[in-house]
Amino acid sequence: MEKYALSSDGLKIHYQETGKGNISLVFLHGWLGNINWWTNQKNYFKEKYKVVQIDLGGHGKSDKSRKNWTSKQYVDDIIAVIDNLNLTEVVLVGHSMSGGYVLETAINLPKIKAIILVDTLKDLDKLITYEQAEQFMFVHYRSDFKFAVENILPKSLFVENTPIALKQRLQKEFLQNEPELAVNVIEPLYKMEIQKIARSINIPVRAINSDTAPTNIENNRKYLKDYDCTTINGTAHYPMLEKPDEFNSILDTLLKELTKVIYQKNVS
Template sequence: MNPGTNKLNILQHTNMEKYAQSGDGQKIHYKESGEGKTALLFVHGWLGNAEWWNGQQEHFKDRYHIVQMSLAGHGKSDASRAEWSSERYADDIRAVAGQISSQEIILIGHSMSGAYVLEAASNMPNVKAVILIDTIKDLEEALTEEKAEQFLFVHYRNDFKNAVENILPQYLFTEKTPPDVKQKLQDEFLQNTSETAINLLRPLYKKDFREDASKIQVPVRAINSDNFPTNIENNRKYLKDYNYIEMAGTGHYPMLEKPEEFNKILDDILKELSDN
């Protein structure tokens, strides 16, 4: 392929809506845009979707190949999966990564997807780095399935709307979270039934991700909010090259709450990674 043709292919990533097929046949929706030899593959958290990264797509599209995907059960992706597991979620990520044309991919995972990008990256040779967004703050302090049932799922089953409006905000938002962001997210959460919400989240608590973390050979960086502390020593026991930057005054959704500050920090991390 001559350079001109390659350049044409890169320029054709203009807001294209596509689907990849995961290992169990689920159609996984993703959008491609931007240009650049390195792809930033953005993966949302629980009950999210590809659109959560629109503020990053706009900021980075001139320099990077941008891929925004929705995991199975989320957004425009299929939701008829027979078995919800971390392995299936990692399959979703690998399916999209395998279908895009970039030879160099940086996986960016928010919240529950931090675990799944680590699992996916452990056997993807074209992954250059992993960036975690407000997730995996302490690899030695994982919530078990039993505790998730006790502290989360029982509230979802009893009254999901009440859980979303009155219980979850204690953990997900701060006083500085913009009201419109909080309202938008809560509205999106409530488009799901309590059982769907539980099924989509349960895989996170059924596996010890320290083994996947130990397999990662590429740099892992994190952008964490200061709402809960990060234990860098515990994470470095498993991740060979780990560091994080903390954002003050945001809740669990820094890319939505303070997009300009978030984009600047992500810019700096990408520059550091490219200089190495």
């Protein structure tokens, strides 16, 4: 069922709710994404869990009129949906830019029991600064967004094995956005104090990453108290779309392990 929740600034946040279960999986897309990026996961997990897919502000069917783009505002988007559904046992799944936002959401929200990061925050000792993002990304988006989407972004988002149809689909979705909005919706990520936020996380954090760049597990464990990672080979930045069956199998295994931890803590 498709619904809307009001964020703290009055923006309408679109989400979809399916399935049933005591534990709720809340899926957050990456930059310029939408709830449809998680369709394979919805269909796979809806028999065992409540599945919630959210269009963050500025994305998908959510309002795009926001004036104050901050990570805190994205956190409020997520909390608005969680509160609207009265969820109590939540696992947040955040892809790409949403990795930072799900970490921040979990800091003071006890109903968040675990976090799954998807191809994001692979080395917390080597984060891209705002200045670097401006120099190597934003300037290109502002000057010629179409050229950046078709010629620059593919170098970091796709690999040779990425299906052509998927590349075309994602590029088409990207180009439906105005360049200014494309920059506005991702700028907050590079203004976050992610290392500080990570040190505040006291719940399990698991990652499902592609092998396009290595994940430094030891570096991440300096910040995240309970962190581990599983790698999917032969995918680029969208493993849940490129190899959905393998992705779902890995996520299923992680959730079974995390569910045991969640219930043990509830009993104790």
